[in-house]
Amino acid sequence: MTEADPRSNTHNRKPGAPSRRAGLLAALVAVQAVCAVFFVVDVTADFTWDGADVHTAFEAVIAVALVLGVIFGALEIRRTLDRIRRAETALSIASGALAEVIEAYFDRWGLTAAEANVALLAIKGFEVAEIAGLRGASASTVRVQLAKVYAKAGVTSRTQLLSVFIEDLMGEDLIGK
Amino acid sequence: MSQPSDTLSGPVIPPSKGVNWDPVVRVTHWVVALSVVLNGLIVEEESQLHNWIGYAVLAMLALRVLWGIVGTEEARFSSFPPSLLKAKAYAQGMLHGEHPAQRSHNPIGSLMVYAMWGSLAVVIGTGIGMEVFDIYEMEDIHEVAANLVLVLAAAHVCGVVLESRLSGVNLIRNMTIRTRSRGPE
Ligand code: HEM
Ligand code: HEM
Numbered sequence: 001m002t003e004a005d006p007r008s009n010t011h012n013r014k015p016g017a018p019s020r021r022a023g024l025l026a027a028l029v030a031v032q033a034v035c036a037v038f039f040v041v042d043v044t045a046d047f048t049w050d051g052a053d054v055h056t057a058f059e060a061v062i063a064v065a066l067v068l069g070v071i072f073g074a075l076e077i078r079r080t081l082d083r084i085r086r087a088e089t090a091l092s093i094a095s096g097a098l099a100e101v102i103e104a105y106f107d108r109w110g111l112t113a114a115e116a117n118v119a120l121l122a123i124k125g126f127e128v129a130e131i132a133g134l135r136g137a138s139a140s141t142v143r144v145q146l147a148k149v150y151a152k153a154g155v156t157s158r159t160q161l162l163s164v165f166i167e168d169l170m171g172e173d174l175i176g177k
Numbered sequence: 178m179s180q181p182s183d184t185l186s187g188p189v190i191p192p193s194k195g196v197n198w199d200p201v202v203r204v205t206h207w208v209v210a211l212s213v214v215l216n217g218l219i220v221e222e223e224s225q226l227h228n229w230i231g232y233a234v235l236a237m238l239a240l241r242v243l244w245g246i247v248g249t250e251e252a253r254f255s256s257f258p259p260s261l262l263k264a265k266a267y268a269q270g271m272l273h274g275e276h277p278a279q280r281s282h283n284p285i286g287s288l289m290v291y292a293m294w295g296s297l298a299v300v301i302g303t304g305i306g307m308e309v310f311d312i313y314e315m316e317d318i319h320e321v322a323a324n325l326v327l328v329l330a331a332a333h334v335c336g337v338v339l340e341s342r343l344s345g346v347n348l349i350r351n352m353t354i355r356t357r358s359r360g361p362e
Binding site (some may be wrong): 011023025026027029030033034036037045048049070071074075077080081106107108109110111112116135 | 199200204205208232233234236237239240243244247248249250275276277279280285288303309310
């Protein structure tokens with residue numbers, strides 16, 4: 001793609017508030033985790049040396065609460081990050097950057113350069129024989145590469161491969177993650 | 178790398194820019210790294226501070242384990258299972274200048290990460306054994322494992338720098354600066 005590509009406008013987007021929120025949450029949960037460990041260790045030590053008493057029991061309750069807090073905090077961060085990523089994906093598509101989305105998926109699936117190229121041609125609707133001709137490879141090579149692409153993407157057909165991107169276009173999960 | 182894309186007016190696939198690590202991975206990483214340096218090289222071993230720093234590392238490891246189960250896709254353990262075979266294949270690819278895009282730690286990095294976590298767990302376990310349960314026989318194991326962590330960490334940093342150079346993916350930036358723009362620089 002050339003520099004004149006209008007979609008380059010989207011490249012300098014700033015991280016924005018939700019991403020800051022996720023970072024802040026992560027820092028808070030980290031502090032909470034430290035507190036949780038202090039209490040758990042303290043309760044364990046008290047219990048080992050002094051046995052169970054009201055004081056230890058009280059501390060144990062706090063320890064459990066802190067641990068639960070960390071778990072829910074982590075889940076909340078996960079939700080926030082998912083939301084950010086969905087929004088980013090939707091925005092990229094809205095700005096006509098489907099290519100970027102496809103590239104991100106190829107990246108995530110860990111496709112090799114050759115596989116990515118074959119996959120792209122397949123998405124564009126080229127038949128195996130045509131892809132082989134374009135790439136100067138044999139049809140069987142292309143078929144093997146396509147099979148690898150499907151396996152890495154967790155799909156079984158070209159239609160399903162396409163639907164992965166369509167899914168993002170519609171902003172909803174049709175196939176489970 | 179022949180790219181027929183030019184003739185098809187399709188996008189040329191740019192080289193991978195690597196995994197943009199999430200804030201939980203970053204926070205836990207840098208707290209662990211700082212604490213290991215402090216406890217292993219700087220802080221007085223018998224001080225209370227040494228124990229507190231050690232507990233902070235335990236907290237980060239626990240959080241990271243939780244995150245490895247419920248976290249983002251790239252942070253999950255299932256995204257970087259330890260595999261000697263894959264590591265060997267990856268090393269051979271490296272010799273041929275291949276750097277396939279990664280969705281998480283690369284297979285060699287993955288082995289290193291588990292090795293560091295494992296030895297850190299031993300260091301912390303024996304530390305707590307001494308401090309909380311008065312089992313001072315553990316001191317030697319504690320020391321050996323702590324030195325192992327330091328050696329692994331040094332190798333880890335060399336590996337990260339080397340891989341960044343070879344693959345052209347700035348791994349360190351992906352672990353430090355908050356969010357990278359998605360497009361080409
Ligand atoms: C990142 C984690 C840690 C590192 C890198 C680390 C490192 C070290 C090192 C290098 C020593 C010196 C060993 C020697 O010369 O005998 C030491 C001693 C010790 N550490 Fe740790 N440690 C860590 C965590 C902990 C934790 C979590 C505890 C306990 C809560 C702990 C308790 C101790 C004790 C009690 C000693 C022995 C002090 C003495 O009596 O000489 N450490 N540690
Ligand atoms: C000194 C003690 C250090 C320890 C114990 C350590 C440990 C680790 C661990 C456990 C991970 C895996 C992170 C995760 O998945 O949660 C990791 C990743 C990473 N560390 Fe460190 N680290 C240390 C220092 C450093 C330093 C100084 C740098 C920078 C120069 C660095 C750069 C990185 C990078 C870039 C990654 C991600 C690698 C990838 O993309 O696969 N680390 N480190």
